[in-house]
Amino acid sequence: MNLKLKKQISMLSEQPGVYVYKDYKKQIIYIGKSVNIKNRVKSYFVNSKLLGPKTSQLVKNIVSVESISTDSEIEALLLESVLVKKHKPYFNIALKDDKNFKYIKILNGKYRNNIGITKVINQDVWPAITTERKITDPNALYFGPFPDGTIVIQVLKIFRQIFPWCKYQSHQEFLRNHKPCFYSHIRLCPGICNNSFTLKQYWDNFDRLIQVLNLKKDNLLSNLYKQMHKASINEEFEKATKIRDMITKIGYILQEFHAPEDYSINPNLRIDIRSEEINSLFNILNIKLNKDINDIRIEGYDISNFGSAYTVASQVTFIGGEPDKTQYRRYKINERELPNDYAAITEVISRRFKLKNQINIPDLILIDGGKGQLQSGLKSLSNRNLYIPMIGLAKKNETIIKLESNHISPISLNQNSPALKLIQRIRDESHRFANKYQRLLHQKQSRLE
Numbered sequence: 001m002n003l004k005l006k007k008q009i010s011m012l013s014e015q016p017g018v019y020v021y022k023d024y025k026k027q028i029i030y031i032g033k034s035v036n037i038k039n040r041v042k043s044y045f046v047n048s049k050l051l052g053p054k055t056s057q058l059v060k061n062i063v064s065v066e067s068i069s070t071d072s073e074i075e076a077l078l079l080e081s082v083l084v085k086k087h088k089p090y091f092n093i094a095l096k097d098d099k100n101f102k103y104i105k106i107l108n109g110k111y112r113n114n115i116g117i118t119k120v121i122n123q124d125v126w127p128a129i130t131t132e133r134k135i136t137d138p139n140a141l142y143f144g145p146f147p148d149g150t151i152v153i154q155v156l157k158i159f160r161q162i163f164p165w166c167k168y169q170s171h172q173e174f175l176r177n178h179k180p181c182f183y184s185h186i187r188l189c190p191g192i193c194n195n196s197f198t199l200k201q202y203w204d205n206f207d208r209l210i211q212v213l214n215l216k217k218d219n220l221l222s223n224l225y226k227q228m229h230k231a232s233i234n235e236e237f238e239k240a241t242k243i244r245d246m247i248t249k250i251g252y253i254l255q256e257f258h259a260p261e262d263y264s265i266n267p268n269l270r271i272d273i274r275s276e277e278i279n280s281l282f283n284i285l286n287i288k289l290n291k292d293i294n295d296i297r298i299e300g301y302d303i304s305n306f307g308s309a310y311t312v313a314s315q316v317t318f319i320g321g322e323p324d325k326t327q328y329r330r331y332k333i334n335e336r337e338l339p340n341d342y343a344a345i346t347e348v349i350s351r352r353f354k355l356k357n358q359i360n361i362p363d364l365i366l367i368d369g370g371k372g373q374l375q376s377g378l379k380s381l382s383n384r385n386l387y388i389p390m391i392g393l394a395k396k397n398e399t400i401i402k403l404e405s406n407h408i409s410p411i412s413l414n415q416n417s418p419a420l421k422l423i424q425r426i427r428d429e430s431h432r433f434a435n436k437y438q439r440l441l442h443q444k445q446s447r448l449e
Contacts, residue, residue: 001045002063004063004064005062005063005064005065008064008065008066009038009041009042009045009065012037012038012041012065012067013037013038013067013069014036014037014038014039015036015037015069015070015270015322016033016034016035016036016037016069016070016071016072016073016075016076017033017034017037017067017068017069017070017076017079017270018031018032018033018034018037018067018068018070018076018079018080018083019031019032019033019034019037019040019041019065019066019067020065020066020067020068020083021058021061021062021064021065021089021091022062022063022064022065022066023061023062023063024061024063026063026064028087028089029058029061029062029089029090029091030058030062030089030090030091030092031080031083031084031087031089031092032080033073033076033077033079033080034076035073035076037067037069041065041067044058044059044062045059054091057091058091061091066267067267068263068267068269069270069271070263070270071270071273073155074155074158075263077146077152077155078146079263080146081144081145081146085145102131102132102133102144102145102146102152103131103132103133103134103135103142103143103144103145103146104129104131104142104143104144104146104152104156104213105129105130105131105132105137105140105141105142105143106127106128106129106140106141106142106143106206106209106210107126107127107128107129107130107137107139107140107169108120108125108126108127108128108139108140109127109139109140109141109206109210110138110139110140110141111125111139112125112127112203113141117200117203120203121199121200121203124199126166126168126169126192126199126202127165127202127203127206128165128166128168128169129156129165129206129209131152131153131156141210143213159209159212160188161188162209163205163206163208163209164183164187164188164189164190164205165183165188165189165190165202165205165206165209166181166183166189166190166192166193166202167181167182167183167189167193168181168193180193181193190202190205208224224243225415227243228240228243228244231243273321273418274293274320274321274322274422275293275321276418277321277418277419277421277422278293278296278320278321278422279293280417280418280419280422281364281418281419281422281423282296282364283419284400284411284413284419285364285389285391285400285402287363287364287389291363293320293321294319294320295319295320296319296320296321296363296364297317297318297319297360297361297362297363297364298317298318298321298362298363298364298365298366298422298426299315299316299317299318299352299362299364299365299366300314300315300316300317300318300365300366300368300426300427300429300430301313301314301315301345301348301349301365301366301367301368301377301430302314302368302427302430302431302433302434303333303341303344303345303348303368303369303373303434304431304434304435304437304438305341310332310333310441311332311333311340311344312330312331312332312333312434312437312438312441313330313331313333313344313345313347313348313434314328314329314330314331314430314431314433314434314437315328315329315330315331315348315352315430316328316426316429316430316433317362318425318426318429321422323429327360328433329352330433330434330437331347331348331351332441333347333348334347341369341372341373341376342372342373342375342376343376345367345369345373345376345377345380346376346377346379346380347380349365349376349377349380349381350380350383350384353380353381353384353386354384358386361388362388363388363389364388364389364390364391365377365388365389365390365391366390366391366392366393366423366426366427366430367390367391367392367393368392368393368395368427368430368431369392369393369394369395370392370394370395370399370401371392371394371401371408373392374390374391374392374401374402374403374408375408377390377392378390378403390403391423393423393424393427394410398413398415398420398424399411399412399413400412400413400420400423
């Protein structure tokens with residue numbers, strides 16, 4: 001490995017994204033994707049004896065490496081597909097071969113587009129989803145091709161949790177089997193095969209999935225918010241709750257879902273997005289930035305209860321808008337009067353800042369909760385003679401709660417606000433980390449019993 005290449009690898013991101021290998025002629029010879037770019041690239045050069053013949057030949061020709069970071073592995077998958085089709089690198093399997101490439105296939109997708117939703121329902125035509133290596137069905141919608149077929153399957157498993165679909169590909173197939181599909185029992189089929197879901201609802205569900213595959217997440221979320229609001233006004237609370245859960249899952253799994261072309265135009269898109277988010281948030285909060293954006297430290301805290309048995313708290317740390325998991329902390333709350341989120345917040349903030357000479361003081365603290373939780377956190381800081389900007393995020397309307405002139409003030413942001421996207425991402429991560437610890441303790445307790 002030459003010194004230039006070694007230095008390039010040391011500077012690679014540890015985020016999801018694609019990596020691009022070039023030869024001595026500066027020609028692209030291979031494009032790959034990974035959930036951790038640096039680790040994946042380093043793995044090519046660890047032990048050449050473990051590499052296959054093709055990969056060994058590839059490594060011998062690598063002179064330089066470039067990368068584009070994305071916000072998710074799904075984005076990396078889509079970006080890889082676009083770049084491979086555009087550049088056709090020698091060491092990637094040729095697209096004309098199609099041997100190891102896969103398409104996501106929506107059966108009857110084009111057929112519905114051609115004759116309309118009313119006719120496909122009257123004809124009892126179902127949509128279904130599968131994967132194929134070649135485009136052969138004129139009535140189907142295809143997405144891809146994707147170089148990594150294994151990842152496609154993993155992505156579809158994630159999508160199925162958000163947009164459940166049936167194992168059967170038609171009503172006739174269901175009639176032949178005389179029973180609902182297995183997935184309806186584990187909630188990965190909405191129940192069309194046991195008559196608890198209409199064909200119109202089923203097609204609507206697939207429309208949402210197709211919108212995501214077409215990189216139109218923002219349009220989808222906007223429509224879902226309208227449907228949730230309408231359901232709430234009509235007091236259809238169960239329906240509103242299901243839509244809210246779908247919004248949460250889409251936002252968490254596909255957060256900041258950008259088109260591959262955006263990354264191609266601007267390889268530093270992820271960094272630019274983080275800078276925009278931080279600047280937006282600190283401007284809204286009237287907090288002056290006295291350091292480089294990449295050094296801004298935000299800590300997020302969440303409380304997780306399991307009845308009255310025990311309560312835990314999480315602390316997640318974001319540096320420059322990115323999670324730094326080496327600085328995550330978890331707490332088992334000692335407060336006796338549980339569950340009590342206010343007391344738990346007081347305790348965890350006191351324990352976090354118990355030392356007089358603190359290091360790594362955050363530039364901002366985010367509490368998952370509203371007025372009561374924020375007041376508890378601020379009081380705990382005051383008892384330590386500390387002033388650190390602190391805000392809450394109220395769950396009901398995703399409203400920022402802030403102390404202003406000794407009064408608690410709400411700040412409502414547009415759903416597309418960069419500032420809101422940043423704090424939602426931090427809140428979601430603190431919630432995930434707290435729940436993970438809660439499950440761990442529960443499993444330990446169950447084994448003891």
